[in-house]
Amino acid sequence: MSQTAILGAGVMGETLLSGLVRAGRRVDNLLVGEKRADRAKELEDRYGVAVVSNVEAAQKSDTIALVVKPQDMGDVLDEIASVLRPGQLLVSLAAGITTAFIEARVPEGVAVVRVMPNTPALVDEGMAAISPGSHCSEEDLAEAEALMASVGKVLRIPERQQDAVTAISGSGPAYIFFVVESMIEAGVHLGLPRSTATDLVVQTLVGSAKMLRETGTHPTVLREQVTSPAGTTAAALRELEIHRVRAAFLAAMEAARDRSRELAEGS
Numbered sequence: 001m002s003q004t005a006i007l008g009a010g011v012m013g014e015t016l017l018s019g020l021v022r023a024g025r026r027v028d029n030l031l032v033g034e035k036r037a038d039r040a041k042e043l044e045d046r047y048g049v050a051v052v053s054n055v056e057a058a059q060k061s062d063t064i065a066l067v068v069k070p071q072d073m074g075d076v077l078d079e080i081a082s083v084l085r086p087g088q089l090l091v092s093l094a095a096g097i098t099t100a101f102i103e104a105r106v107p108e109g110v111a112v113v114r115v116m117p118n119t120p121a122l123v124d125e126g127m128a129a130i131s132p133g134s135h136c137s138e139e140d141l142a143e144a145e146a147l148m149a150s151v152g153k154v155l156r157i158p159e160r161q162q163d164a165v166t167a168i169s170g171s172g173p174a175y176i177f178f179v180v181e182s183m184i185e186a187g188v189h190l191g192l193p194r195s196t197a198t199d200l201v202v203q204t205l206v207g208s209a210k211m212l213r214e215t216g217t218h219p220t221v222l223r224e225q226v227t228s229p230a231g232t233t234a235a236a237l238r239e240l241e242i243h244r245v246r247a248a249f250l251a252a253m254e255a256a257r258d259r260s261r262e263l264a265e266g267s
């Protein structure tokens with residue numbers, strides 16, 4: 001079995017680690033590089049995984065997942081570059097960071113794949129988009145695909161689409177949780193107990209998501225089915241249009257796309 005390292009075990013690194021463990025990956029085939037000692041101890045206790053230096057993890061692994069913040073990526077690559085060798089695969093999950101950025105800092109022959117995952121991977125419902133770097137074989141891409149497939153769906157996309165993907169599915173769960181929070185607060189304003197409002201909103205979200213996935217029906221049609229003539233839904237949707245919610249979503253996602261581009265410049 002090949003050895004996999006995860007460098008940076010914050011929210012996303014742990015999400016990947018826990019998914020691999022759930023998918024049946026033996027912990028002795030996994031290594032974690034994490035600079036914070038208390039966090040390292042937490043992960044060792046929780047998963048029984050070895051937390052070692054980045055250099056040791058990189059040296060001993062065939063596949064190395066880079067899950068540090070984009071701003072820390074240059075330092076981590078500088079730290080491990082001297083122990084990397086041709087045939088190894090680097091899988092970067094960092095927003096904004098291009099495969100060219102990574103390839104310029106590692107020895108030739110090290111394959112690079114860029115991935116944009118999301119946090120629903122924690123419940124095996126992740127959405128990951130992957131793009132090959134310039135020296136990446138089909139085998140390397142398939143390896144990265146298998147890594148991410150253990151925690152959800154995987155789509156292969158051209159790298160030029162990665163900043164837009166980051167804005168849609170990478171950050172996407174946050175927008176959905178924001179809508180959920182807003183609806184729960186509205187329920188409380190309307191006089192519902194908070195727990196009742198929460199149950200109503202969460203099940204409505206799950207049911208609606210299931211309809212989208214299982215019926216394959218266009219969301220406009222599904223929305224129209226809820227909207228009775230001169231009814232309650234039409235009254236609510238008119239307010240959402242007056243408050244320019246659709247335009248706000250577009251502006252928000254353009255801002256996320258632009259921020260992803262800026263992260264590539266190291267800011």
Ligand SMILES: NC(=O)C1=CN([C@@H]2O[C@H](COP(=O)(O)OP(=O)(O)OC[C@H]3O[C@@H](n4cnc5c(N)ncnc54)[C@H](OP(=O)(O)O)[C@@H]3O)[C@@H](O)[C@H]2O)C=CC1
Binds near residue numbers: 008013067075
């Ligand atoms: N959270 C999300 O929903 C998503 C995140 N991503 C990407 O995943 C990456 C990580 O994000 P996220 O998990 O949210 O961030 P976190 O800050 O939670 O995790 C990053 C972790 O890396 C650690 N770290 C920093 N420097 C080093 C180093 N030199 N060696 C080893 N570990 C180091 C950090 O420690 P410390 O805190 O001490 O600095 C922290 O534990 C980012 O690049 C982000 O763009 C992609 C898609 C979704």
Ligand SMILES: O=C(O)[C@@H]1CCC=N1
Binds near residue numbers: 166170
């Ligand atoms: O907010 C961020 O920068 C990361 C990338 C996508 C989701 N979280």
